[in-house]
Amino acid sequence: VARGSKSQWAILGVLTIKPSSGYDIKKYAEEVLGHFWKESYGNLYPVLKRMLEAGLVTSTTHRQPGKPDRIEYAITAQGEAAFQRWLAQPAEPEKIRSDLLLKLFFGRQLPPEVIRDHLERYQKQQQEIMHIFEAVERELDDLPPDPNLPYWMLTLRRGLLLTEARLKWADESLAALSSRTERIEE
């Protein structure tokens, strides 16, 4: 039954909250899991089909005149068991491949202004992300008590702390860059 599509687990996770269509799942992934998980339709729909065949989910089709059918998926007992097993297993380390770091590592071959551009662009991106996190934090604080809340907070906190660290790094890197180029221009 098992086979390693990561997407599978994200999908099952969403379905433990409530039955959803492919569209719903994508939306949930974007809005809620967005800062540590991405899904694309081109992968989502085929994976859902395979999961259906594997008995991890069931589907019910709702006719909607004019619109395409809405296919709602729900997790099965088998799916729940599989999800539980996966949850308990050690997480795989993330694979890292950073375009930006690669460029900076070879940065000597680049004029300082371009390095500055790279860093400032990154800084701006991280600032935006930070604003989103802060907004989400306020939302969660205003939420009615929910047993899931502590776990959502966990992932949110990680986002906040990492983004903070990235901003700190960008700041200090820009500062270091300035002091170096000034010295050269003297």
Added chain:
Amino acid sequence: VARGSKSQWAILGVLTIKPSSGYDIKKYAEEVLGHFWKESYGNLYPVLKRMLEAGLVTSTTHRQPGKPDRIEYAITAQGEAAFQRWLAQPAEPEKIRSDLLLKLFFGRQLPPEVIRDHLERYQKQQQEIMHIFEAVERELDDLPPDPNLPYWMLTLRRGLLLTEARLKWADESLAALSSRTERIEE
């Protein structure tokens, strides 16, 4: 000429330092770029061949009796130009997909001990990584002056700051978990 194999740029980068065999490049990637870049032989060798055809690199074969031939690649003027162009272009945002965060997000469905395991495993990993960074930092400090040094420091600092943040997160998450489970057992 261009085409989007990320590996390509890492390879060209290494070759700007000195001509190398596939084996050398892999080693360099592991030892030096390791914390933000991974390469596998299964990708490296085919990509090198394509780059040869595209004129980005040249190759010279050294016969070694008994051993397989050693094929050394060097960057061409064309390769250098292409690398420069790539360096100056905005970096692509990293794609994020965190197994661990996904598990924690749905953590309510898991007994607290298992969550604790996840976090402690992560903590241990990050501690090890931290030790490596600290060792590298000392190495770089002892290095004879090199114009590349500031840029290497840049990437190292990022590793340090991010790992620090991850450790902080793990600590505070474990603490939060303890206080919650204690309350339940009272």
Added chain:
DNA sequence: AAAACCATGTAATTGGTTACATGATTGG
């Protein structure tokens, strides 16, 4: 004697992205 290093490659598979195709409904 075993482990680690040097050295290159192929084949199978996966896991996923992007672009394409279609089109009604709702909200500003």
Added chain:
DNA sequence: CCAATCATGTAACCAATTACATGGTTTT
């Protein structure tokens, strides 16, 4: 009236991993 939302899917492509295949040399 335009943009966004709802809604599903396929085809082409691709990058990259893993496992397999081979085998001598150096270090512990």
